[in-house]
Amino acid sequence: MSPRLVTGLLFAAILISMKCVECRIKTSDVGTMNSQRVMSVHGRFLNSIWNDVTDIKKILNAVSPGTNWCGDGNVAKNKTHYGTSEETDKCCQVHDHCDIYITALETKYGLTNKALYTVSICECDQKFLDCMVGVTMSDTASARDKQTALDFGRMFFNIINPYCLVEDYPIVCDEYG
Structure with missing residues (x-):
C-alpha cells in the first residue's frame, strides 16, 4: 500500500470519526456525561491515529x-x-535547495500543503527527475550510485508521487493596468 493511500485512509478515518462524535453529542439523551465519554473515546482514537501518522512520518523522514x-x-x-x-x-541536494517550496502542513504563497512531504515548484521536480535519469545513464557513476538513483527516483516519483507548484501570475487588464 502506498504512503499516499495509507495517509489518505488515516485522514478519512479521522474525518469520519469526527462526524460520528458530533452526531452522538448532538443526539445524546444522557447529556454532558455521555458527551465527555464519547470525547474521551474520540480522543483515544485520534491519539491512536496520530501515532500511526507519526510512524508514517518517521518512515518518510528517513534519508x-x-x-x-x-x-x-x-x-x-x-x-x-x-x-x-x-x-x-x-x-x-540541488532539489533540496529549490527556491520555491511549501513544507508539509505549511501555508505559504496563499496555499496550504496538506501533504506529509514538501511540495516544490514543478521546474525543480523536473530538474530532479532529469538529474536522476542522468545518473542512471551515466558512464562515470558507480553501479551502486546508478541503483540508488533508480531506487530513490522510483520511490519519489512513483510511490510518493508528489504534487508540484506551478508558478502562475495574476492577470492584469491592459486598460486599467
Missing part, C-alpha cells in the same frame, strides 16, 4: 541509504558532504 541528502531533510555535515552514492546525492 536513503548511501546518501546524505536524499530524504526528508539531510544528514550532511556541510554542503560538500555526500554519501557513497555521490552523484545521486548531488541531485537531491
Whole structure:
C-alpha cells in the first residue's frame, strides 16, 4: 500500500470519526456525561491515529541509504558532504535547495500543503527527475550510485508521487493596468 493511500485512509478515518462524535453529542439523551465519554473515546482514537501518522512520518523522514541528502531533510555535515552514492546525492541536494517550496502542513504563497512531504515548484521536480535519469545513464557513476538513483527516483516519483507548484501570475487588464 502506498504512503499516499495509507495517509489518505488515516485522514478519512479521522474525518469520519469526527462526524460520528458530533452526531452522538448532538443526539445524546444522557447529556454532558455521555458527551465527555464519547470525547474521551474520540480522543483515544485520534491519539491512536496520530501515532500511526507519526510512524508514517518517521518512515518518510528517513534519508536513503548511501546518501546524505536524499530524504526528508539531510544528514550532511556541510554542503560538500555526500554519501557513497555521490552523484545521486548531488541531485537531491540541488532539489533540496529549490527556491520555491511549501513544507508539509505549511501555508505559504496563499496555499496550504496538506501533504506529509514538501511540495516544490514543478521546474525543480523536473530538474530532479532529469538529474536522476542522468545518473542512471551515466558512464562515470558507480553501479551502486546508478541503483540508488533508480531506487530513490522510483520511490519519489512513483510511490510518493508528489504534487508540484506551478508558478502562475495574476492577470492584469491592459486598460486599467
